[in-house]
Amino acid sequence: MTYQLHYWPNIQGRGEFVRLALEAAxxxxxxxxxxxxxxxxxxxxxxxxxxxxxxTRPPLAxxxxxxxxxxxxxxxxxxxxxxxxxxLVGASEADRLWAHQIQLTILDAVDEAHNTHxxxxxxxxxxxxxxxxxxxxxxxxxxxxxKYLNWLETVLARNPKADKQGGKHxxxxxxxxVDLSLFQxxxxxxxxxxxxxxxxxxxxxxxxxxxxxVAQQRRVAxxxxxxxxxxxxxxxxxxxxxxxxx
Amino acid sequence: MTYQLHYWPNIQGRGEFVRLALEAAxxxxxxxxxxxxxxxxxxxxxxxxxxxxxxTRPPLAxxxxxxxxxxxxxxxxxxxxxxxxxxLVGASEADRLWAHQIQLTILDAVDEAHNTHxxxxxxxxxxxxxxxxxxxxxxxxxxxxxKYLNWLETVLARNPKADKQGGKHxxxxxxxxVDLSLFQxxxxxxxxxxxxxxxxxxxxxxxxxxxxxVAQQRRVAxxxxxxxxxxxxxxxxxxxxxxxxx
Numbered sequence: 001m002t003y004q005l006h007y008w009p010n011i012q013g014r015g016e017f018v019r020l021a022l023e024a025a026x027x028x029x030x031x032x033x034x035x036x037x038x039x040x041x042x043x044x045x046x047x048x049x050x051x052x053x054x055x056t057r058p059p060l061a062x063x064x065x066x067x068x069x070x071x072x073x074x075x076x077x078x079x080x081x082x083x084x085x086x087x088l089v090g091a092s093e094a095d096r097l098w099a100h101q102i103q104l105t106i107l108d109a110v111d112e113a114h115n116t117h118x119x120x121x122x123x124x125x126x127x128x129x130x131x132x133x134x135x136x137x138x139x140x141x142x143x144x145x146x147k148y149l150n151w152l153e154t155v156l157a158r159n160p161k162a163d164k165q166g167g168k169h170x171x172x173x174x175x176x177x178v179d180l181s182l183f184q185x186x187x188x189x190x191x192x193x194x195x196x197x198x199x200x201x202x203x204x205x206x207x208x209x210x211x212x213x214v215a216q217q218r219r220v221a222x223x224x225x226x227x228x229x230x231x232x233x234x235x236x237x238x239x240x241x242x243x244x245x246x
Numbered sequence: 247m248t249y250q251l252h253y254w255p256n257i258q259g260r261g262e263f264v265r266l267a268l269e270a271a272x273x274x275x276x277x278x279x280x281x282x283x284x285x286x287x288x289x290x291x292x293x294x295x296x297x298x299x300x301x302t303r304p305p306l307a308x309x310x311x312x313x314x315x316x317x318x319x320x321x322x323x324x325x326x327x328x329x330x331x332x333x334l335v336g337a338s339e340a341d342r343l344w345a346h347q348i349q350l351t352i353l354d355a356v357d358e359a360h361n362t363h364x365x366x367x368x369x370x371x372x373x374x375x376x377x378x379x380x381x382x383x384x385x386x387x388x389x390x391x392x393k394y395l396n397w398l399e400t401v402l403a404r405n406p407k408a409d410k411q412g413g414k415h416x417x418x419x420x421x422x423x424v425d426l427s428l429f430q431x432x433x434x435x436x437x438x439x440x441x442x443x444x445x446x447x448x449x450x451x452x453x454x455x456x457x458x459x460v461a462q463q464r465r466v467a468x469x470x471x472x473x474x475x476x477x478x479x480x481x482x483x484x485x486x487x488x489x490x491x492x
Contacts, residue, residue, distance in 0.1 A: 057344050060393075073347055073351075136365065
């Protein structure tokens with residue numbers, strides 16, 4: 001079965017957390033909006049899915065995952081559904097809840113990163129809210145980035161398990177989808193706030209080490225080196241506006 | 247088994263979504279921070295739980311639910327865990343995922359409502375960000391409140407099932423925890439933005455009708471009339487600042 005992922009074709013955004021899980025597991029999937037309209041793909045196909053009036057359970061926004069008759073929106077819900085099928089989470093309810101709790105916390109950090117460049121609302125241009133963005137970004141850099149990274153460090157430090165090389169994961173002793181999400185969060189923060197994030201990462205060696213190991217996982221490394229990985233850019237969630245970093 | 251809920255004792259906040267589920271199901275629970283320190287309750291007990299250095303799976307913030315050895319944070323994760331146990335969601339995976347997707351979307355609306363009075367950061371006082379709050383609130387009132395309420399209306403309208411009186415629920419034909427969350431969202435919006443919300447609700451009769459039915463559910467009505475229901479106030483997520491409504 002080939003999964004269909006419906007997400008904006010020009011940004012990593014929230015869809016990237018789903019792409020990373022699918023890629024790391026070697027799953028067969030179509031990134032619909034990036035496909036060819038001749039194959040019933042492309043942006044119109046994505047918009048049709050998100051706006052499909054025949055769906056009795058309509059999504060509010062993308063990302064949307066389609067797996068046969070199952071249509072799921074909300075990044076964390078998609079990952080909750082996918083992870084057991086992709087073997088990217090343990091079998092116990094406790095492990096799955098813990099992973100989900102971490103995922104939601106990472107997505108809170110992602111939301112806050114977005115707010116730094118659009119504090120007054122996503123309907124306004126960045127250029128029209130730059131003074132507010134400077135204030136919001138300062139608070140995010142000095143308080144929130146350390147808070148989130150320190151918490152992830154604590155989670156890694158307290159995890160009693162490790163892999164054969166002694167490497168720590170967020171849940172249990174092997175790679176799970178939230179390790180991929182940690183990687184994506186750190187990548188995004190390093191792109192948008194390189195100075196502040198490098199400073200914070202000096203105090204979170206376990207986070208940094210896990211980020212490295214995820215980047216080196218065979219399938220993840222292949223994905224990151226491919227054209228399927230969309231570069232960070234200033235239309236996404238993590239944006240490099242030098243005036244917002246320090 | 248008595249559940250322990252750890253949440254701030256003076257606000258509804260995100261904890262209220264958990265309180266409503268526990269109350270509507272008639273579950274036995276302790277609202278720890280509101281209890282007596284002589285009974286090992288009160289605010290110190292809550293803070294101890296959230297900061298407990300012996301937890302191998304530490305929460306970042308409250309609400310935290312403790313059920314025996316299980317310690318769960320993140321509102322949506324708590325409800326994912328509780329709902330089947332409280333019989334507040336259907337048995338199928340599809341129903342549970344759909345309910346969870348709705349819950350996450352409602353919590354997105356709650357986050358955005360909070361941002362209206364703290365657009366520049368939750369570490370700053372409202373008084374220090376009033377001009378920004380006015381801009382953020384206008385966008386929220388005119389674009390986001392209608393967007394969320396219209397989506398919930400669409401979900402209700404497209405649900406092919408109804409209860410015996412013809413009443414619509416968000417998932418299936420009977421009360422689920424996301425109906426309670428819809429109620430709480432509407433209550434909060436009506437408190438914080440009465441003018442804008444009443445205007446939006448004129449176009450969402452099914453949302454309004456469901457809100458009324460939830461309020462009249464026997465256990466919910468008893469809870470809302472009790473001292474256990476903390477009144478809305480200006481320390482919570484939904485705050486009545488008249489200058490932010492129109």
